[in-house]
Amino acid sequence: MIFKELNAAEYEAFALNHPGRYYINSSKMLELKRENGWEVFYTGVCDENGKLLAAAGFSKVPVEHFFHYAYAQRGILCDFSNHELLAFFTDGLKSFLKEHGMAYMRMDPYVEYQQLNTDGSVTEGGFNNQAVIDDLNSLGWKHLGFTKGYSADSQVRYMVVLDLEGKDEKTITAGYEPNTRRTINRAHKFGVEIEECDPDHLDEFMKLMDFTAEKRHFADLGRDTYVSQMKAFGKDDAKVWLAVLNTQKLIGINREDLAAVEQEMQKTDAALEKTPNNGKLLRRKKEEEERVAQIERMIRETEELEKTYGQRIILSGSYFVIYDDEMYYISSGSYDELRKYCGPYLIQDTAIRLALKRGCRRYNFTGTSGVFDESGDDFGVFEFKRKLGGRPIELIGEFRLDADAAMVRKINALHKVRNIIHR
Numbered sequence: 189m190i191f192k193e194l195n196a197a198e199y200e201a202f203a204l205n206h207p208g209r210y211y212i213n214s215s216k217m218l219e220l221k222r223e224n225g226w227e228v229f230y231t232g233v234c235d236e237n238g239k240l241l242a243a244a245g246f247s248k249v250p251v252e253h254f255f256h257y258a259y260a261q262r263g264i265l266c267d268f269s270n271h272e273l274l275a276f277f278t279d280g281l282k283s284f285l286k287e288h289g290m291a292y293m294r295m296d297p298y299v300e301y302q303q304l305n306t307d308g309s310v311t312e313g314g315f316n317n318q319a320v321i322d323d324l325n326s327l328g329w330k331h332l333g334f335t336k337g338y339s340a341d342s343q344v345r346y347m348v349v350l351d352l353e354g355k356d357e358k359t360i361t362a363g364y365e366p367n368t369r370r371t372i373n374r375a376h377k378f379g380v381e382i383e384e385c386d387p388d389h390l391d392e393f394m395k396l397m398d399f400t401a402e403k404r405h406f407a408d409l410g411r412d413t414y415v416s417q418m419k420a421f422g423k424d425d426a427k428v429w430l431a432v433l434n435t436q437k438l439i440g441i442n443r444e445d446l447a448a449v450e451q452e453m454q455k456t457d458a459a460l461e462k463t464p465n466n467g468k469l470l471r472r473k474k475e476e477e478e479r480v481a482q483i484e485r486m487i488r489e490t491e492e493l494e495k496t497y498g499q500r501i502i503l504s505g506s507y508f509v510i511y512d513d514e515m516y517y518i519s520s521g522s523y524d525e526l527r528k529y530c531g532p533y534l535i536q537d538t539a540i541r542l543a544l545k546r547g548c549r550r551y552n553f554t555g556t557s558g559v560f561d562e563s564g565d566d567f568g569v570f571e572f573k574r575k576l577g578g579r580p581i582e583l584i585g586e587f588r589l590d591a592d593a594a595m596v597r598k599i600n601a602l603h604k605v606r607n608i609i610h611r
Contacts, residue, residue, distance in 0.1 A: 189273070191280030194230035194243060202232065202243045203265055204512055210262040210298040211511035212343075216420045217261070218245045223416070229258070231284055233266075233277045242266035242277045248290055252602040255595055258290045262343065263297030268320045278327045278589065285591035291599055296343045296586040301334075308560030308580045321584055329587040336558035340407070344555035345585050348570065348578035350540065353549045360540060363577035372537045375530035379437040380503065382538050385428040387418040393428050393505045393521075400521030409519060414507060425510040429538065431503040431531030435494040439487055446483045449476055503531030508539055515543035516552045536576055553578050 194202075200215040211217065215230075222228040232243035244264035248256050266277055285293055301321075303314025321331050335345055352360070361369060385393050394411050401408040409417075418426040453476045460469050493501065504522035508515060517539060522532050543551045553573040557566050560580065564570065570580075590596050 189241065189276050190234050190236070191276070191284070192232060192234060193284075194232045194240075196230060196245075198240070199230040199232065199243050199245050202240045203245075206243070206265040208263055208265045208298045209512060211421075211509050211514070211516055213245060213260070213262040213265070213298070214511055215245060216511075217417075218247065220416055220420055221247045229284075229288065231281065233273065233280065241273055244277075244281065244295075246293065246295075248288070251291070252599050252606070254602075255599050256290050258285055258293040260293060260295040263295040263299070268297070268299060268317075268323065271323055274323065275327055278329070282328070282589065282591040285589075291592045291595035292588055292590045294586060294588050295329075296345075297584060299584050301582045301584040304580050304582055306574060306579050308558070317584055324587055329589045331584075332586040332588060334585060338555070338557060342586055344557075345583050346556045346558035347581050347583070348553040348556050348573040349581055350551040350553070350577045350579070351549070352540075352544055352551055355544065357541060357544060360544060360577065365575035368533065368575040371530045371533045375431070375534035377441070378529050379434060379441050380529055380531055380534050381432050381434070382535060383430045383432050385430060385505075386423070387415045390414060390428060392430060392502050393507075396430075396502060396505045396521040396523070397519065399523070403524075408521075409507075417509065421509055421511070427508045427510075427539075427542075428505065429508070429535050430505040431529075431535050433501040433503055433526070433529050433531075435490050435497075435499050435501065438490050442483050442487045442490070446480065446487075449479050449483065452476060453480070501526065503529050504535060506532070506535045506539070510543070510546060510548065513547065513549045514552055515539065515546070515548045515550075516554055518554060532572070533576075540576070556580060558582065 196215040196219055203209045203214060218228050218230075227248035228245070229248070230243065230245050233241045235241060242265060244260050244266075246258045246260040246264075249259050251257050264277070264281075266274055268274060281293060285291075299317060299320060300315070301318075302316045303311040305311050325331055335342070338344060350360075350363075355363075364372070390411060393414075397408045414428065418428065420426075453473070456469055456473050456476060460466065460473065463469065502523070503526045504520065506520035507518045509518060510516075517536070520532065520535070540551050553576075556570045556573070557564050558580075559565075559567065560570065561567065574580075
């Protein structure tokens with residue numbers, strides 16, 4: 189076997205055929221880092237015929253002001269069950285990192301740890317990849333623990349995914365929780381529509397994301413990141429969608445409903461003239477009157493809504509990326525006071541159907557904290573994803589491979605000093 193440096197095209201060709209591929213370990217994302225001033229490297233292992241067997245794309249990250257480490261986001265691409273290959277690649281990486289001034293490498297592979305049920309509990313008799321962790325540890329990769337929650341310094345270890353292989357739109361819809369199906373139907377009845385934004389017209393989406401980030405206390409990606417990623421992946425594979433309510437359209441729908449109910453009332457009234465004490469007809473009459481009052485109330489509410497927000501109202505928005513055969517739901521925002529119009533549900537249903545149409549094997553709702561009960565701050569978000577047919581997965585976590593012992597000691601010493609100063 190031969191360890192070698194690769195170019196971006198060689199790396200990408202290998203990545204697209206590897207099960208550990210993920211949109212953030214694609215060359216598109218790594219090259220965006222290069223454009224933003226980061227040093228980026230691609231390495232791999234090939235056999236005597238030049239066939240690539242493993243690959244890694246990573247950036248050079250500053251640490252403690254004077255030093256650097258390597259970060260392989262979502263992991264190196266290697267058959268982790270092949271000890272000989274993994275050992276050879278590990279040795280090659282250590283030498284390469286030291287030669288290029290990097291003290292260690294961090295990676296967080298897109299590899300599941302153990303099989304979970306839909307409620308987040310471990311599946312009895314399911315698969316378990318502890319052997320992968322043990323083998324990596326034996327080769328010098330230090331496992332950094334079975335973390336839960338969110339951190340600005342690391343990728344999430346839990347995700348929610350929807351498997352699409354062997355399914356069609358009918359089976360996908362059947363997999364939604366019944367109330368979720370009704371909610372999506374309500375969005376259609378309200379006349380909510382999905383609008384796509386291009387990278388040069390993100391003002392409404394950014395206003396929504398800024399509002400949501402401030403309200404829910406998270407750091408959004410920011411306009412520059414959205415624009416650069418959308419341009420890198422292209423119009424077909426990067427989507428910003430808005431759920432939009434048109435008040436005049438909704439009023440028109442309600443008036444059509446009102447006319448239909450009033451027509452039925454005329455029939456009921458005609459029948460009551462013949463049998464004025466018919467209990468069934470009297471009950472029908474009451475139901476029709478209640479329905480008329482309800483529709484008229486909805487029309488008044490929509491007219492008031494229009495006075496406050498205008499005729500075209502943004503309800504929610506989301507950002508998605510498709511990479512090879514997986515679609516990722518990356519970020520979203522919504523106006524809570526407009527939740528009754530069900531915008532987020534319609535966006536998700538639209539995205540899932542697009543993933544299915546594109547032949548994706550998986551729709552990835554991305555991160556969740558790993559706390560699968562009401563004590564979790566994001567339990568409501570987890571439930572939202574699960575009710576759309578999602579199931580949780582648990583990844584094996586983050587690893588660190590030290591390459592330059594002397595540099596690691598210096599980094600650790602500076603880290604200790606800084607902690608003392610800031611106490």
